Each structure stands twice: as structure tokens, then as C-alpha cells.
Amino acid sequence: MIGAAFGPEKKATETRQVPVRWRLSAHAGRLLTLTVAALALALLTRRPELAGVAAPAALLLSTLPARRPTRVTVQVRPLDSGSVEGVASVLQVDLGGQGDYEAELQIEPGDAIMPGPPVVIPAPAPAPAEVVLPFTAQRWGRRQIGMLAITLRDDYGLAEGGIRLGLPWIDCQPVPGRLNRTILLSRLPSRLGEHPARATGEGAEFAGVREFVPGDRQRRINWPATTRRGTIHLSTFADERTQAVVVVADATADVGEPGSSSLDLVLRGATGVMSRYLTKRDRVGLVMYASRLSWVAPGQGGRHFRRLLDVLMSSPGGLDKAGGLIRLPRAALPPGALIVVFSPLLDSSLVEAVRDVRERGFSVVIVDVLNSEPGDDSTKVSELTRRIWRLEQQAIRFAMVQLGVPVVHWDGRSSLDDPLGAYTRRVMVVGR
Amino acid sequence: MIASPNQAGSRPVTVPRAWRTILSVAVLAAVTVAWAALPLSGGAAGTSVTLVVAVGCAAASVAQLLAGSGGKQTEAALGSLVRRTVDYVLTVVRGLPWAEVMVVAVLLLEVLHRPRPWHTGLLGVALLGYLLAVHHAEMRPSARALRAQLPLIATGIGLSAIIVGIAELRAVPGGALSPAIRVIAAIAAVIAVGLVIPWWLRRHR
Numbered sequence: 001m002i003g004a005a006f007g008p009e010k011k012a013t014e015t016r017q018v019p020v021r022w023r024l025s026a027h028a029g030r031l032l033t034l035t036v037a038a039l040a041l042a043l044l045t046r047r048p049e050l051a052g053v054a055a056p057a058a059l060l061l062s063t064l065p066a067r068r069p070t071r072v073t074v075q076v077r078p079l080d081s082g083s084v085e086g087v088a089s090v091l092q093v094d095l096g097g098q099g100d101y102e103a104e105l106q107i108e109p110g111d112a113i114m115p116g117p118p119v120v121i122p123a124p125a126p127a128p129a130e131v132v133l134p135f136t137a138q139r140w141g142r143r144q145i146g147m148l149a150i151t152l153r154d155d156y157g158l159a160e161g162g163i164r165l166g167l168p169w170i171d172c173q174p175v176p177g178r179l180n181r182t183i184l185l186s187r188l189p190s191r192l193g194e195h196p197a198r199a200t201g202e203g204a205e206f207a208g209v210r211e212f213v214p215g216d217r218q219r220r221i222n223w224p225a226t227t228r229r230g231t232i233h234l235s236t237f238a239d240e241r242t243q244a245v246v247v248v249a250d251a252t253a254d255v256g257e258p259g260s261s262s263l264d265l266v267l268r269g270a271t272g273v274m275s276r277y278l279t280k281r282d283r284v285g286l287v288m289y290a291s292r293l294s295w296v297a298p299g300q301g302g303r304h305f306r307r308l309l310d311v312l313m314s315s316p317g318g319l320d321k322a323g324g325l326i327r328l329p330r331a332a333l334p335p336g337a338l339i340v341v342f343s344p345l346l347d348s349s350l351v352e353a354v355r356d357v358r359e360r361g362f363s364v365v366i367v368d369v370l371n372s373e374p375g376d377d378s379t380k381v382s383e384l385t386r387r388i389w390r391l392e393q394q395a396i397r398f399a400m401v402q403l404g405v406p407v408v409h410w411d412g413r414s415s416l417d418d419p420l421g422a423y424t425r426r427v428m429v430v431g432r
Numbered sequence: 433m434i435a436s437p438n439q440a441g442s443r444p445v446t447v448p449r450a451w452r453t454i455l456s457v458a459v460l461a462a463v464t465v466a467w468a469a470l471p472l473s474g475g476a477a478g479t480s481v482t483l484v485v486a487v488g489c490a491a492a493s494v495a496q497l498l499a500g501s502g503g504k505q506t507e508a509a510l511g512s513l514v515r516r517t518v519d520y521v522l523t524v525v526r527g528l529p530w531a532e533v534m535v536v537a538v539l540l541l542e543v544l545h546r547p548r549p550w551h552t553g554l555l556g557v558a559l560l561g562y563l564l565a566v567h568h569a570e571m572r573p574s575a576r577a578l579r580a581q582l583p584l585i586a587t588g589i590g591l592s593a594i595i596v597g598i599a600e601l602r603a604v605p606g607g608a609l610s611p612a613i614r615v616i617a618a619i620a621a622v623i624a625v626g627l628v629i630p631w632w633l634r635r636h637r
Binding site: 025026027029030031033034037038041045047048049050051052053054055056057058059060063122153155156157 | 529531532535536539540542543547549552553555556557559560563566567570571573574577580581584585587588589591592593594595596598599600628
């Protein structure tokens, strides 16, 4: 599986000269308080022993270093090529010019980023010192890692130099839903691929034996059958074809608990299906059904997967209807494609679009990701509303099944093989 | 050299060690406040109020260290109303300089009693120990850094002892031995400062 890349902020990967802001540490502040208070009380009360109390603290303060670095060089670069939600990633930070000062590096996290523990570079450090900072993006999407806070300290902990700089943005891809088996259509388009088709062709899987006709290649002669029957017979092989799969991701609604909301499940399921079919060398396309309709025509390969992920995560979600579209674009749907729809089925225009696609002869499977219900305030009206809502949802799903569109429910926790098992165990017959 | 969280050497601090350090801060704070307050009946007006302030600040400074070490875990475990209250309390506890206020309160407590130089000298040592313990609990400096400060701290305590001795001598009635003791004290002070100056110059070179 290929991860999405870090953002293109070049500044974050360049070596930068960053100014250091120095101040007294909390420890020095406390020692100063003791010194000043003891000396002031000694003067006011004419008690010399109080000046003695101030002596050790004053001596410690006198070691405050006079020469401090005013600038340090920092270079930040991601070590991983991408990031997946919930999976730890690392940043490499090269720090130079800190001299004899200890440096503590810590990520001040951005939204939905879990930083790792701070890292300390003890003094004296080589120049530049290389540090690996771990972090974990907890939710998919394009987000800034946060700020890098570097604190320089002298060996007595009296002076502190602060440095803060922005960290790069990351495109964190959803964790793909697990899927081991794939749905295979009975009728495949005539493109070279890896699925044995019913039609005979140039594949490797044995299909049968037939009599020789002029023009056949002699290397296909089946000699045992020829000697047994007395006429020349040939071995025939199944054609190997590819399958076109279009994933429709419905981002018009985001309901449920954050982290397992319907949009989370849509993106995770879509990523899992796209990744699995691309691994099987099928052609995979994407239709992002959101407030703005966007799509990628079917294609193959790692670069295509990256393009699909870009579209999947960059489309704005929300409750806006997708322009009231009830026809999915023809360019995104090659003839004979399998269409896998991930949706909570809350948007009526998407339901109409699926109906239209089915009526155009496509094989469609809907993965229902709705895993929450409207809130209940324990009143009769509320209970009645919920019942009506449930009936409406059941009616939508029943109508889809009557059209020949199977609707399966996925809770986001189990493997996608569980709900899709009935369709992955055998070839899915294409029919109008 | 690449340092990772696991390779950071001396810094990954185990929980028992952090708790031991905070415990030592609590003990030193209690000892300091108690030492400054003794005897309870011998203080001038305002001793009780100052004592209450000192005890409160000592407790708050220990709480500050505790909040810094484990506050975030409690936030996640509590309900929203309780969490907001705990958040507010933690913000207040974390934000105020309790240790500084405690130091001033303890010195005031000492001033409210009659002059007792040797008692004040020991109080100074206890206060310094308390501040170093707070620093240790916050920053967890390496043992090497602490060892390097020992000569300086010893010199400071020596100077403090000389000053306390001078203060004690002020109360002694003049006799044959008194001028000799004063000369010895002056020589000791000069030697102590003379020992520190080369070290100080080396650090600032």
C-alpha cells in the first residue's frame, strides 16, 4: 500500500537559521527571589545572617553564562514517505549551533496529532545533532503536525533559550478497511488482466479441448486427445482479463461518533477496496459524491492510487447536496464496471443516482456505513420520529434490493470480507 | 549521532524516580517551614498568618509538581463538569510561582522571631536544598550537572557560615579572644572567595 506524501512546504525541509530567545529559567527565578528577599530583609532588619542565607543562591546565580548562541540551524524532514491514521510516523530534526547547551525537542501537536515523548540532546553534542521525533496522526486528512519547540539549557539550568518553528503538513490517509477477497464479475471487459474469463483466449488456465481448424497454432495441439480420437485436437485456455471497479464514496453526511463516523467508515472502506483491487491489478476509479462532485477515471498502479487518495481526502464533505446530481458522470463509469458504493444512504439524490446507474446496466453493491440513529430525548414524539426514520431507512434499502442492488452493512470494526462474503465467494453474475 | 526517545540516555524518567523526587521536595518544604516557625509561641504578631501562607504555598508547590507529572491522565478520566473544575484548579496551580512565595513567607516567618543566627543559617541551607530539589523534580538534570555544582554550593554554604558566625559574634561580649576570632573569620572569607574566583573565571571564559 502506498502512503500519501508529506506536504510541499519546502521551508520545512530547508536548513534554517532560527533566532534563540533567552530568558531566566524558573530555577534561576527562584534563586533570584531568595537572594533579593534575603538581602532586602537583612537590610531592613539589620540582621547579617539573612545576607548569609542569600550567599549560596547569589553564587549559583553568578554562574549564569554570558555567551549564549543567538541563532541555531534547524532542518526538519520527514523520514516516512507518508502517514496513515493511527500509525506512528517520525520526523528527523538536525540541530546545529547550540554549542555547549543541552537541547530538549518537543512537538507541540496540531489538531488530531499525538506527539511522542520529548527528546533531549545532551551537551556537548556533535554538529549537527540528528534527532528522531515520533508522532501519530489520529485521524485522516491534511493537517499540520504542529510546532517544534526547542529549549536550550545551560548545564546548571539557569538560562533557557526558546525556539519555535512550524512543522510541515501531512496528508494522512485513512486506515484501509481489511479486505482479502474481491468481487469478480461474470462478464469482464476485453482488456488484458489477471482474472480468468469464460471466453477462451491466450491465458494460462486450461479451459478445454476442441478440434483443430485451419489457422490454429500447432503448439496448442493436445497430443493425447489427438491420438485417442484420431483427429487433431487442441487445448484451449481461458482468456485473462481485467476488471474495472469504480468506488463511489458518499461524503454528503458525517454522522456518528468522531473516529467511527459514517464519513470515517466511507473513507476507510473506500481506501481498503481501492487498495485491494489495485493489488489484484484491476482498474480502479473513484467518484467522490460530496458537496462538489469529483472523480478519477479507472486506472492502475501506485501513482494512480495516490491520485485516488488525493481526490478522496481533498473533497469537501458536508451536508450540501452534490448539486442535486442524480446521474453519475459517464466518463467515470466504463462499460461493464463493478460499482461499490460506500454510503450511509441518508442523501436521497445519491439513492437516485444509484438507481440510475443500476438501470444503465451496471453491477452495483452498496456498503451501508450508517451506525448511529437520531438522538432520543425519551418523549413520545421523539420515539415516533425515530420509528418513522427507521421505516424510511428500511424502505430505501428494500427498494435498492428490489432493484438488484445488494445492500450490506459494515460496522467499520470487522473485515470487509464479512459483509461482502456472499458476493466474493463466487462470481457475481452480471444481469440487467 | 541520532538520538531517539529510547536513546535519550539519562532522560526517560521512570515513575518511581519522579515520585521519589517529589517526595523529597515535600519533605524539604515541610522541614523548612517547620524550622522557620519554631518555636511557635516565640513569634511576633502575624506569625500565624505567615505560617498559614507558608504551609499553603509549600503544599501548592508540591501540587504543582504533581500536576505537571500526571495532570493529563486525570483529565481524560473525569466527567465534563468535574473535568472543567479540575482543569481550572490545575491551571491556577500550574500558573502561580508557589515556590517563590513560599521562600518569601519562610524568610518573613524567620524575621518575625527574635534574632538567632545559627538557626537562620540552617534555614538558609534548608531553603537552598528545597530549591535544588524543586529544580531536580522539574528538569531532572543529570547527576554530572549536579556534581559540578557541589563545590560552588559548598563554598556558598561556607560563606553563609562565616556570615552567620560574624552575626553570632556580634552578640558575644568583647574579650581577649574576640579580635582573634574576627581576624580568622575575615581570613576564611577571603580564602573562600579566592577559591571561587578561579572557578568562576573558568566558567565565564
